[in-house]
Amino acid sequence: MYTLGITQSDVLLEALDTAMRNQFGDRISGLSTNGTTLRIHFFEPYTPTDETAAQGVIDAHDPVFITAERDGDNMTITLTKPHNVDGATALTLTIDDVAAPDSTALVNNVATAQIESADEITIGILEDYPHQEVTI
């Protein structure tokens, strides 16, 4: 195994793994991270061209992290887009796959929304950024 280490935090590992496999196919067994260093595991020695390509995949990785806190029927939803590669200014929540009527503004790469629901709901985003839905 030949491991390429690249400094990068705030990744959605499975989404980045998909993108990296699209780039390198069967040449890699997968990715690892300790939160600050991303490791790309090659089956054969990698080249400087591979390093550049890997960095390109990482630079394009633009995940949104969703957290939700419930206090009775009231929920606070926080959307964090730490890299904001495309400079987005707003995100649109989805609740049980239904888009909210209005988008929520991103300020310093963070958007916050308040939702009221007695029922368990699944929170996602409408935009096509890597993210993991949260059920609360």
Added chain:
Amino acid sequence: MATWTTLNNLSTGDLVTETDMDALRGNIEYLLNPNTASDYSSSYDSTTSTSFVDSGVEAEITSYGGVLLLLFQCRAQTTTDTHVQFRFTVDGDPLTFEIDERFPGEDVMSLTEAVSVAAGTHTVKVQFRVTSAASVSIINSGLTVMEG
């Protein structure tokens, strides 16, 4: 720290010297406080690799030659239903026993193994992998290497 000394092979009629008794006492003290090495971490390490890769959990021990007891425990989290596997390597060589568990969600996993090593310094690492398109994260991990 107490050290292990190979005792003289005494025969009937030999004089037991102060050096012999010092060595015996040192060996008893060594057995009371075994040589150990450890690595504990509350942070996490994650992988999507379907081949065994280093988890970041490792310890180095200098052995007098004999048996090492390896103990590893962690809390493992997966996002989807997959098999998660762990194994030890000693100086880069994988040991034969692996632990395999299938689950979505979170569970405590542990691995224990004994291995014979030659005198010298040895590096013990914990490796992990998943067996399908998924990821596993390990947190609150602990590795202890103890010379028997």
